[in-house]
Amino acid sequence: MMDDAAAVEKMTADAKLKTSVFKCPNCGGEAEFDAKTQKLHCLYCGGYYEIQNNEKVTENELSELLDKATVWNEAEVYECKSCGAKEILDKQEVATVCPFCGTNNVVRTEDLPGIKPQGVVTFKIEKSNASDIAKAWAKKDWFAPNDFKRSATTENIHGVYNPVFTFDAETKSDYDGRLGKYYTVRRGKHTYTEVRYFHISGKDYPLNFDDFIVQASTSVPQKHISKISPFPTNGAPVFKSEYLRGFSANAYNKDGKVCWDECKELMRIEIEKRILSKYNYDVKSYVNISTKFNHPLYKYILVPLYIGNYRYKEKIFNFFINGSNGKISGSRPKSFWKILFATILGLIVAGLIIYLMFLGDFVD
Ligand SMILES: [Zn+2]
Ligand SMILES: [Zn+2]
Structure with a gap:
C-alpha cells in the first residue's frame, strides 16, 4: 500500500505528463476528462464536474472552408524534435512527452494552430483498457514471434485527439467501360479459357456520402484511421476545450482543401466499386467515370485515439486504438x-x- 504522500507524489508525476490543465473549483487541483463518466474528474479531491454542452456539431458549406472558418486562437503548436510530430496545446500549458515517440524533446513553435475544431468525439475507452486491448492484439498475429506473443509489453500509451475532416456529398456519375467474362472452348482434346468482352455505360448514377472521414495529419496514416473506423462523428458534441483535459491534440498538416481533393479521389474509388458490383464479370478492361459532387459539406472534428508502442528487440512498433470503440490497428513484429x-x-x-x-x- 502506498501512503498518502507517496500517492500524491505519484499523481503529481503522472500529472506532469498531462497536457491541458483545468483547475478544480472545489480544491484547485488538476482535473481531467474521464472517459467512463464523460465528466471532468479532479485528480486530488475526486470530484466530478459536468461539462456544460448540449450542442451537437453541424455541417458547414464547403465553400466557406477557406475564408470563414474560425481560427484556433487560444492554442499553440508544439513540435517534437525527435520525430517531427506536431501537437496543439492550450496556451497556458507547457510542453509534454511526445505521444508518438515517447521522448520529451518537445518545443513550442511559431506555427499557427489553424482552424478551430467544430466538434469532438469523446473518449469512451479508458486508458487502462487500451493497454489490455493492445496486449490481446499482440497475441492474435500468427506471424508474430512466440516470445513476443507471450510477453508483449506496451509502452507510452497516450490519449491523443486526432484531426479529421468529414465530408458529405451527393454525387452523380456518368460512366462507360468494357468488362469481360471468362468462357471455355474445346478444341480437340484440350479446353481453353477465353474472354468475351461487353460494353457498359450509365448516366447520373447516384451515390450519397455522409461523414466520409479523411485523415488530416500525416503522423497517423489514413490506412490505420480507415481500419479502426467508424468514429461517431454524426451528432458529436461541439468542441469545448474541457474535452481536451488530460489529453493532447495532434496538429493537422493537411488543410481542408487538400483533404477535400483526397476525399474526392477516395469517393471515386468507392463509386467505381459500387458501379462494378452491378455487373457479372471476371476482367476489367477499362472504366471511365465522370462524377459531379453536389452540395459538399464539411466538419473539422477531433477523434479520440490511444497511441502507444510495443518494444521488441530494441525496435518500436506503433499501434493506434479507436478511443470510442476500441478497434486497433498498427504494426507487430x-x-x-x-x-x-x-x-x-x-x-x-x-x-x-x-x-x-x-x-x-x-x-x-
Ligand atoms: Zn478537487
Ligand atoms: Zn516524437
Whole structure:
C-alpha cells in the first residue's frame, strides 16, 4: 500500500505528463476528462464536474472552408524534435512527452494552430483498457514471434485527439467501360479459357456520402484511421476545450482543401466499386467515370485515439486504438521463420494444385 504522500507524489508525476490543465473549483487541483463518466474528474479531491454542452456539431458549406472558418486562437503548436510530430496545446500549458515517440524533446513553435475544431468525439475507452486491448492484439498475429506473443509489453500509451475532416456529398456519375467474362472452348482434346468482352455505360448514377472521414495529419496514416473506423462523428458534441483535459491534440498538416481533393479521389474509388458490383464479370478492361459532387459539406472534428508502442528487440512498433470503440490497428513484429515456413507451404500447395490440374487433363 502506498501512503498518502507517496500517492500524491505519484499523481503529481503522472500529472506532469498531462497536457491541458483545468483547475478544480472545489480544491484547485488538476482535473481531467474521464472517459467512463464523460465528466471532468479532479485528480486530488475526486470530484466530478459536468461539462456544460448540449450542442451537437453541424455541417458547414464547403465553400466557406477557406475564408470563414474560425481560427484556433487560444492554442499553440508544439513540435517534437525527435520525430517531427506536431501537437496543439492550450496556451497556458507547457510542453509534454511526445505521444508518438515517447521522448520529451518537445518545443513550442511559431506555427499557427489553424482552424478551430467544430466538434469532438469523446473518449469512451479508458486508458487502462487500451493497454489490455493492445496486449490481446499482440497475441492474435500468427506471424508474430512466440516470445513476443507471450510477453508483449506496451509502452507510452497516450490519449491523443486526432484531426479529421468529414465530408458529405451527393454525387452523380456518368460512366462507360468494357468488362469481360471468362468462357471455355474445346478444341480437340484440350479446353481453353477465353474472354468475351461487353460494353457498359450509365448516366447520373447516384451515390450519397455522409461523414466520409479523411485523415488530416500525416503522423497517423489514413490506412490505420480507415481500419479502426467508424468514429461517431454524426451528432458529436461541439468542441469545448474541457474535452481536451488530460489529453493532447495532434496538429493537422493537411488543410481542408487538400483533404477535400483526397476525399474526392477516395469517393471515386468507392463509386467505381459500387458501379462494378452491378455487373457479372471476371476482367476489367477499362472504366471511365465522370462524377459531379453536389452540395459538399464539411466538419473539422477531433477523434479520440490511444497511441502507444510495443518494444521488441530494441525496435518500436506503433499501434493506434479507436478511443470510442476500441478497434486497433498498427504494426507487430514478424517472425522470419514463420514467414519462411508459410511461403514454403504456399509453394507446395500451389505446386500440388498445378500438378492435379495437369493430371485431370490427362485423365480427361
Ligand atoms: Zn478537487
Ligand atoms: Zn516524437
